[in-house]
Each structure stands twice: as structure tokens, then as C-alpha cells.
Amino acid sequence: MARKDYYFLGKDFPRKDGAARATGKEVYPSDIFLPGMWHGKVLRSPYPHAGIKKIDFTKAENLGAVCLSYKDVRKKYFNQRQVSIPESTYLDWQILSDKVRQVGDAYAVIAAETKEILIEAVEAVEVEWEILPSYLTPEDAMKAEGNLIHDNYYIEDKEFRVKNNIACAREIVEGDVETGFKEADVIIENEFVTPRVYHCQLEPRSCVCRPEPDGGITVWPSTQALHNTRILLGKLFNLPLNKLNVVRIPGGGHFGSGIQTNSVIYHTVAVALKANKPVKIVMSREDDLYDHCRYPTKYTLKIGAKKDGTLVAGELKAIVDIGCHHIQAFAFLGVLVGWWHSLYRLENMKYNGIAVYTNKAPACAMQGYGAPQITFGVETTIGMLAEKLGIDPLELRLKNYVGLGETFWGQGPTVKSTIHSDGVKELIEKGSELIGWEKRPNPYNRKGRYRRGIGMARGFHTSGTGAPVPGEVKDYTTAMVKINEDGTVDLLTALMDHGGGTLDAAAKLVAEELGVPFEKVGVSPADTRSTGYDVCTHATRGVYCGGGAAYEVAKMAKQVLLGYASRILNAPVNALKTRPDLSRNEGVVYVDGMPEKNITIAEVARRAMNNDWGTAIAVKSIRMVNCPPAYTTYFVEVEVDMETGHIKIVKVVAGSDAGVVINPGLARGQLHGGFYRGAGMALLEDTDYDRKTGRLTNNGLLVDYKMLGAEDLPDPENFKVIFADTYEPTGPMGAKGIGEAALNPVPAAVASAVQNATGIWFTKLPILPEDILKGGKNR
Amino acid sequence: MRIPISIMVNGKNYNLQVKPNELLLNVLRENFSLSGAKYGCGIGECGACTVLLNGRAVLSCLTLAVSANGQEITTIEGLSDGNKLHPLQESFIEEGAIQCGFCTPGMILSAKALIDEKPEPLNSEIKEAIRGNVCRCTGYISIITAIKAGAKK
Numbered sequence: 001m002a003r004k005d006y007y008f009l010g011k012d013f014p015r016k017d018g019a020a021r022a023t024g025k026e027v028y029p030s031d032i033f034l035p036g037m038w039h040g041k042v043l044r045s046p047y048p049h050a051g052i053k054k055i056d057f058t059k060a061e062n063l064g065a066v067c068l069s070y071k072d073v074r075k076k077y078f079n080q081r082q083v084s085i086p087e088s089t090y091l092d093w094q095i096l097s098d099k100v101r102q103v104g105d106a107y108a109v110i111a112a113e114t115k116e117i118l119i120e121a122v123e124a125v126e127v128e129w130e131i132l133p134s135y136l137t138p139e140d141a142m143k144a145e146g147n148l149i150h151d152n153y154y155i156e157d158k159e160f161r162v163k164n165n166i167a168c169a170r171e172i173v174e175g176d177v178e179t180g181f182k183e184a185d186v187i188i189e190n191e192f193v194t195p196r197v198y199h200c201q202l203e204p205r206s207c208v209c210r211p212e213p214d215g216g217i218t219v220w221p222s223t224q225a226l227h228n229t230r231i232l233l234g235k236l237f238n239l240p241l242n243k244l245n246v247v248r249i250p251g252g253g254h255f256g257s258g259i260q261t262n263s264v265i266y267h268t269v270a271v272a273l274k275a276n277k278p279v280k281i282v283m284s285r286e287d288d289l290y291d292h293c294r295y296p297t298k299y300t301l302k303i304g305a306k307k308d309g310t311l312v313a314g315e316l317k318a319i320v321d322i323g324c325h326h327i328q329a330f331a332f333l334g335v336l337v338g339w340w341h342s343l344y345r346l347e348n349m350k351y352n353g354i355a356v357y358t359n360k361a362p363a364c365a366m367q368g369y370g371a372p373q374i375t376f377g378v379e380t381t382i383g384m385l386a387e388k389l390g391i392d393p394l395e396l397r398l399k400n401y402v403g404l405g406e407t408f409w410g411q412g413p414t415v416k417s418t419i420h421s422d423g424v425k426e427l428i429e430k431g432s433e434l435i436g437w438e439k440r441p442n443p444y445n446r447k448g449r450y451r452r453g454i455g456m457a458r459g460f461h462t463s464g465t466g467a468p469v470p471g472e473v474k475d476y477t478t479a480m481v482k483i484n485e486d487g488t489v490d491l492l493t494a495l496m497d498h499g500g501g502t503l504d505a506a507a508k509l510v511a512e513e514l515g516v517p518f519e520k521v522g523v524s525p526a527d528t529r530s531t532g533y534d535v536c537t538h539a540t541r542g543v544y545c546g547g548g549a550a551y552e553v554a555k556m557a558k559q560v561l562l563g564y565a566s567r568i569l570n571a572p573v574n575a576l577k578t579r580p581d582l583s584r585n586e587g588v589v590y591v592d593g594m595p596e597k598n599i600t601i602a603e604v605a606r607r608a609m610n611n612d613w614g615t616a617i618a619v620k621s622i623r624m625v626n627c628p629p630a631y632t633t634y635f636v637e638v639e640v641d642m643e644t645g646h647i648k649i650v651k652v653v654a655g656s657d658a659g660v661v662i663n664p665g666l667a668r669g670q671l672h673g674g675f676y677r678g679a680g681m682a683l684l685e686d687t688d689y690d691r692k693t694g695r696l697t698n699n700g701l702l703v704d705y706k707m708l709g710a711e712d713l714p715d716p717e718n719f720k721v722i723f724a725d726t727y728e729p730t731g732p733m734g735a736k737g738i739g740e741a742a743l744n745p746v747p748a749a750v751a752s753a754v755q756n757a758t759g760i761w762f763t764k765l766p767i768l769p770e771d772i773l774k775g776g777k778n779r
Numbered sequence: 780m781r782i783p784i785s786i787m788v789n790g791k792n793y794n795l796q797v798k799p800n801e802l803l804l805n806v807l808r809e810n811f812s813l814s815g816a817k818y819g820c821g822i823g824e825c826g827a828c829t830v831l832l833n834g835r836a837v838l839s840c841l842t843l844a845v846s847a848n849g850q851e852i853t854t855i856e857g858l859s860d861g862n863k864l865h866p867l868q869e870s871f872i873e874e875g876a877i878q879c880g881f882c883t884p885g886m887i888l889s890a891k892a893l894i895d896e897k898p899e900p901l902n903s904e905i906k907e908a909i910r911g912n913v914c915r916c917t918g919y920i921s922i923i924t925a926i927k928a929g930a931k932k
Contacts, residue, residue, distance in 0.1 A: 025815070
């Protein structure tokens with residue numbers, strides 16, 4: 001928890017954007033209405049795999065619409081996601097292609113002056129298709145020799161031929177697995193399957209683009225990465241970056257779906273440029289359901305342990321169904337093994353991961369990025385091992401987990417750093433006490449219709465993707481801090497806030513470091529023309545990396561301020577300190593040991609201006625050289641109705657080791673939300689495809705994409721959140737991440753509670769009522 | 780073809796002409812620039828477009844503008860008097876019930892319809908009242924707390 005000497009960290013303040021959001025005044029991309037704005041629509045394929053034989057826009061164009069097909073756009077391949085370095089980025093996307101690779105794939109973009117004309121124009125487009133064989137499962141896709149989903153992909157300018165629809169593969173070996181398994185007294189091996197969850201961010205992905213008189217464009221997109229969006233658009237449309245302004249605008253949720261520059265963004269830009277009009281495209285919910293999903297996984301996990309519980313060897317073989325494009329499949333195969341490697345010590349391990357193209361929506365990162373998937377299998381296996389060895393599952397975890405002083409893989413095998421803070425033991429001890437772990441029933445002698453069970457799982461997420469040596473992933477943030485002439489402060493950064501309070505946290509760090517009241521630090525509007533590069537707000541890096549940059553730059557601005565103050569107070573800079581004077585609501589500079597010798601920060605800034613000394617301002621790009629694990633533990637109690645198979649969540653104890661907690665109220669909200677989405681993945685959420693039509697069986701409807709509702713979750717009184725009392729020495733004022741960690745162990749924890757209630761070990765998610773009734777078999 | 784209607788929006792009377800198939804959501808967002816009512820699905824699945832029609836929470840994406848003729852509409856923009864926030868707006872901010880904020884206007888309006896009828900709602904009544912409002916961020920925990928706190932104010 002927060003150190004006692006912090007003024008603002010660890011205390012709750014109303015979020016800075018709260019009033020705008022509570023009054024409906026916050027503007028999201030879909031809320032932008034510009035004078036003379038046209039409306040756009042993306043035409044989407046009814047077929048899972050087909051070539052375009054002929055496309056005719058004549059009638060649509062006669063109505064006054066502006067139309068684009070593959071013939072009208074640049075052919076060069078790219079990847080929507082720009083987070084990895086070019087050597088690790090697989091290019092298989094085009095703005096529009098001469099073939100479609102899934103139902104819902106874009107084949108044309110149309111814009112018109114009014115919605116009415118647009119609707120008529122869309123219906124007037126004539127297309128002839130050549131239907132191709134489609135592959136809805138990785139198993140079918142890998143059998144194909146011709147009519148592949150992609151014939152090739154590129155890495156930088158080098159072309160690679162695709163074989164059997166295999167998009168990429170990775171193998172990693174450490175130690176000697178065969179010898180390791182020989183030392184094992186117990187070996188557990190299972191196949192695990194995790195679902196194709198839809199992000200369901202509440203605002204469908206949207207974009208507005210306005211061509212500017214100087215030949216440039218201004219873009220208001222749904223995105224998590226302003227600068228990567230700008231850089232990609234610059235490449236695709238051959239625009240110099242100084243004429244390409246991407247504006248930060250809050251998205252109605254992301255959950256990872258906006259790490260890449262979604263197709264709606266470049267489709268909007270393409271049609272706006274051709275029409276030379278401002279254009280808005282808001283995806284329909286159906287289109288959005290065909291646009292992105294969590295990576296589904298199927299893997300065999302084998303772990304061996306000695307009688308005393310020491311883990312000796314492990315083997316993981318994974319097949320990942322990535323849908324019809326690369327977004328970050330290669331990186332995903334890396335993190336899948338990386339998260340596993342960082343959960344429990346294993347000197348001997350072997351990993352083989354394959355990513356396969358199918359004619360489905362492209363899978364991408366979603367909160368946890370592979371960690372919820374692999375943590376489910378690993379934690380379930382740990383539970384099984386504990387049972388077989390007769391060791392308490394908590395003890396087995398504490399004996400083997402990767403903790404203080406050990407090496408953490410923060411983003412696959414190329415991003416490694418040493419762990420400097422570790423609250424796992426504290427979270428397990430407190431959590432087990434609060435849930436009543438000692439009262440866990442024996443799962444194998446249960447009777448009666450309603451059966452309660454208590455389970456747990458632990459996990460983590462990385463805080464950013466920094467490491468001492470840069471790996472496959474880019475990671476830095478630029479921040480600017482400026483002390484204004486009235487003592488207020490502007491913080492400028494391209495960091496995004498997806499709702500968790502990231503920007504408030506960054507502002508709080510600045511306030512704390514400068515010694516000014518929190519409400520005096522403002523977060524400036526940001527766009528790509530006025531901010532330095534920030535890679536993306538993803539990977540739970542907002543507070544640690546983005547906040548870390550703001551904090552370091554605040555220190556620099558403070559030095560400038562103290563330089564000015566030193567001239568006024570006639571004392572050397574290193575004798576000066578700052579603090580907020582809350583009674584006067586001002587920041588104050590004072591001489592250490594002589595508090596009566598002081599001056600307000602506002603007065604220093606004013607005098608610096610009037611004397612022509614300058615503004616106390618600083619700007620710098622900061623790269624964190626560590627990626628500390630933000631640990632979480634979840635203890636869950638459920639009640640299973642053995643007659644209907646219904647699983648009710650009774651009680652939750654969520655534990656988080658986020659280092660020093662900056663916004664406790666908002667941090668608790670991260671755990672509430674993480675649990676909700678994780679429990680949805682455990683009990684309900686999945687998207688499957690009709691193998692004949694290639695369509696989603698939910699038909700793009702939310703009523704048939706089931707999510708948990710308020711009525712399915714425990715009452716607030718039965719949801720406890722605890723924070724570990726840790727300090728991350730590499731983080732800004734002791735802080736590390738929280739976001740994705742809030743979900744990662746949840747599916748495993750829920751499955752563990754269901755096991756304790758029913759005696760059934762589930763290895764496939766979601767666990768549906770019919771699975772309970774079938775005793776976990778036949779599915 | 781356009782049909783004349785008169786509606787009261789956030790306390791003021793308006794006469795306007797609308798197309799027979801025009802949705803109340805679009806009229807509010809485009810004619811009145813009241814973009815607090817959100818488009819999240821367009822077919823009544825998510826609740827982001829919720830507004831109050833004569834005090835009852837309705838989905839404006841499923842309501843024809845002509846059917847609102849002669850009725851009173853309150854959007855999130857009309858909930859506070861412009862100076863002081865409504866108690867629910869305050870409690871949503873204080874209790875951390877707002878994350879991305881996209882569901883917030885609809886959620887607050889559903890909550891208002893509830894507490895106008897039941898000033899001291901139980902957890903179960905709150906859960907029932909917000910069944911149609913999807914929030915993908917908060918897990919609903921802080922929303923329930925905020926509605927209770929707002930009701931007490």
C-alpha cells in the first residue's frame with residue numbers, strides 16, 4: 001500500500017474525466033459530427049473464402065457515392081499492428097484485397113453525402129464471386145495443399161510461402177526434458193481448450209477522418225496507439241507524418257482490440273481522401289463481432305514433479321487458431337510459453353507452438369494476451385499435482401512459483417528481467433483466510449443438489465514490455481511536463497486511458513513529485529503532432545511505463561523550477577524542496593530545514609517569466625528497463641446446482657500486488673472488471689462458426705453472444721479486494737501494473753472452485769451447465 | 780415524407796418534422812446534438828442508448844421518433860441543472876462506477892428510473908433494473924454501490 005509520506009498516491013480523488021462521462025459530454029469517435037461530413041460503410045463478404053471475379057460500382061457512383069475496391073488502393077502488404085520490431089512483424093494485410101478470407105471481410109468501401117444515398121449505393125454494388133474452399137478449424141486448414149487462405153506473407157521486404165495454412169511456429173527448449181521427466185515421481189498430462197471470446201467493447205470500432213486544405217488529414221479513431229496509427233497511415237497513404245494528425249479521443253472500451261490499427265481506420269481514411277470530404281464510419285455490432293476476438297488455444301500440457309512437490313520438467317504443445325490474418329501470432333506464440341515459464345520454476349522445458357490460419361475473424365490480444373489461456377492449464381495441473389501428491393495446493397504453489405530475485409519473461413523469450421518485488425505469499429495468506437480455505441470440502445464425497453466449493457488460482461501480468469536489453473517489442477513513452485505561470489501544471493503524453501484511470505495515475509505521480517495539489521495537474525489534450533512517440537497503451541504498461549515517463553519528466557521540470565527558485569531564495573538548488581501547501585491550495589518551494597523561507601511555485605513561475613528566465617518545462621522519451629510482474633490471486637466460492645448445471649458465484653476475494661497503489665478505488669474497479677470478464681470466459685463466452693456457411697453461430701448478435709450480467713455476479717459485500725504491501729523499486733514511486741493481471745488467473749480460479757464443488761476437473765472452457773450434467777465428459 | 784411531432788426534450792418543448800422510420804436515438808444525436816445517448820448495437824441489445832420517456836427507461840434505438848410525439852424525454856444531458864450534478868452522477872464518479880464511460884449515460888438513466896420508483900432499492904432490485912444495460916468494464920460491482928449511494932443522497 002501507499003507509503004505514509006505520499007500526499008496523493010494511495011488516496012481517492014474524483015477521476016478527472018468523471019464529470020464529462022457522467023453528464024454525457026465526453027465525445028467518443030462515434031459522437032463526432034463535422035460540418036459537411038459524409039457517411040461511410042464497409043461492404044463485407046457473405047462468404048468465408050472467395051475471390052472477386054468482377055465488381056461494378058457504376059450504379060452506386062451514379063447515385064453520387066464514392067466507392068473503393070482493391071483496384072483503387074495500394075497493393076503493398078502490411079500488418080495492422082506496429083508494436084513488434086519489423087524483423088518480427090508478419091505482413092499479410094492489404095487495405096482491400098481481391099479476395100475475401102472470412103464472412104465479414106471487407107471488399108469495398110463506400111461513402112455518400114447522406115445516409116439515405118449511402119444505403120441505396122450499397123445495395124447498387126454488383127459483385128461476382130468465385131467461391132473457394134473454406135477452413136473453419138486449424139485441423140482442416142492444415143490439411144489443405146491448394147487454395148490456401150494466404151499464399152504468402154512478408155517480413156520486411158522478404159516474401160515467405162505459406163504451407164498448409166501454417167502462419168508461423170515457434171520452438172523453445174531449456175534444459176533437458178527427457179532427463180527431467182525421468183526424475184519425476186508424478187506426471188500429469190492433459191489437453192486444454194480455451195474459447196474464442198469476443199472483446200465486446202461497448203462502442204463498436206469507429207473512425208472519423210477529415211482531409212485538410214494542406215493535403216494532410218486529421219483522424220479521430222478508436223485506438224490504443226496514436227502514434228502507431230499515424231505511422232501506419234503515413235505508409236499506406238504516402239503522407240508525411242507532419243501532415244497526419246491522429247487525435248486522442250476516448251474509446252468506448254478496448255480490452256486489447258485497439259492495439260492494432262483496425263481496418264475501419266484506414267478504410268475511413270481511404271474513402272475520405274478519395275471523396276475529399278470528412279467521413280465517419282461506425283461499424284455495426286455485427287461487423288464488429290467479425291472484426292476481432294481473443295486468441296483461442298488448444299494445447300497439451302505435461303508437467304512432472306517429485307514426491308516433495310518440486311517441479312522437474314514440463315512440455316507444452318499448442319495450436320492457435322489465429323483466424324484469417326496475422327496480427328501478433330508470432331509474438332503470441334512467444335508469450336504463451338513466456339507466461340508459463342514465469343508461473344512456476346521449471347529447469348527443463350520444451351515448447352512447440354503452431355499458429356494456423358482459418359477463415360474466421362482475426363484473433364488478437366485481449367486482456368491478458370495468452371496468460372488467461374495458459375494459466376488455466378497450468379493452475380489446473382498444479383491443482384491435480386497437489387491432489388496426487390497429497391500436498392496442500394497453496395503450499396505447492398508457494399514452493400514452486402517464480403518470485404523475488406528470479407527471472408521473469410515479460411513478453412516471451414526476448415523480454416526478460418529480474419523480479420524486485422513480490423507480494424505472492426502475503427496475498428495467498430490473506431486471501432485464504434478471508435475465503436475460509438480451511439473449510440474447503442472434500443470434492444469426492446459430496447451429496448445434495450446444491451454443492452458449494454472453494455477454489456483459487458494465481459497469476460500475474462507483466463508491467464510493460466521493457467527489459468534491460470530491448471527485445472522483439474518496442475517500448476517507450478514520451479512525456480512533457482510544463483509548470484504554468486499560475487502554478488498549475490500541464491502533462492502532455494500520447495498515453496491512452498481505457499477507463500482504468502491511467503492518465504489520472506500519471507497526473508498524480510506528477511503532482512506528488514512536483515509537490516503541487518493534484519487538481520492543479522491537468523492532462524492536456526493530445527495528438528500525434530504535439531506529442532512524442534508512445535508505443536501503445538497495452539501490456540499493462542500505462543502506469544509503470546507511461547506513468548514512469550511522466551514521473552521522470554516531472555523530476556526534470558522540477559530541476560528547472562528549482563533553478564529559478566534558487567535565484568529568488570538565494571539558496572543552492574540542492575538545498576531546495578517542494579511540497580503542496582494544502583491549506584493554501586498551492587505548491588511551495590522551500591529551503592530544507594528553514595520552512596519559513598519559501599515561495600509558491602506560482603510565484604516562481606511568474607517571476608521566471610517576467611525576468612525572461614524561461615518556463616519550467618521538460619520533455620523526454622523514457623524507456624523502462626524492467627517489466628515487473630504484477631501478481632494477482634483469486635479465491636472464489638461457487639454453488640453448483642447439480643440438477644440444472646447452473647454455477648453461481650457466491651464470493652470472491654481478489655488479491656493484487658501492484659506495488660504502491662496509486663488510485664485504490666479505480667484499482668479495485670480493475671479487479672471487479674477483470675473478474676467479471678474472466679468469469680465470463682470460464683462460464684459462458686465463446687464464438688463458434690457454422691462449418692457449412694462460415695458464419696458465426698451467434699449471427700453477429702449480442703443476444704446470442706452471452707455475457708454475465710449483474711445478476712450473475714456476487715453482491716458488492718461478497719467481493720473483497722486486497723492489495724499486497726509491496727514497493728517496486730524500479731517503478732515510479734514504487735508502482736507497477738495491474739490491468740491485465742486482474743483477469744489472468746480468473747478462469748482457472750473459477751474452474752478450481754467448480755472442481756471443489758463437483759469433483760470434476762474441467763479442461764475445456766467455458767464450463768457450461770450441460771458439462772456439469774454430463775460430468776465433464778463428451779464435449 | 781415527414782411527420783410533424785412535438786416533444787419535450789430535457790424540459791423544453793420542440794416542434795419538428797421527422798421521417799416516419801426515424802429512430803429517437805438518431806433524432807436526439809443528430810437533430811439535438813445530444814450524443815450522451817450512445818449507439819452500441821442499434822437493436823436493443825446493449826442499453827447504451829437508454830433515455831427516459833415520461834420517466835421510464837426506454838431504448839431510444841428501438842423507439843420511433845414519431846411514437847414519442849407529445850411525450851417528455853430526458854437524456855443524460857438533462858439530468859443535472861447545469862450547475863450541480865444529479866446525486867447519481869456524483870455517486871457514479873465517487874464510487875468508481877465509471878471506467879470507459881460509454882455505458883454510463885444509459886446506466887445512470889436506468890438507475891434514475893429505478894430510484895424514482897424505489898428510493899431505497901435492494902441489490903436484487905438494482906440488478907433487475909440494469910439487466911438491459913451492458914457494462915463491459917466494471918463488473919457492475921461499483922455500479923451497484925453507486926446506485927445505492929446515489930439513492931441515499
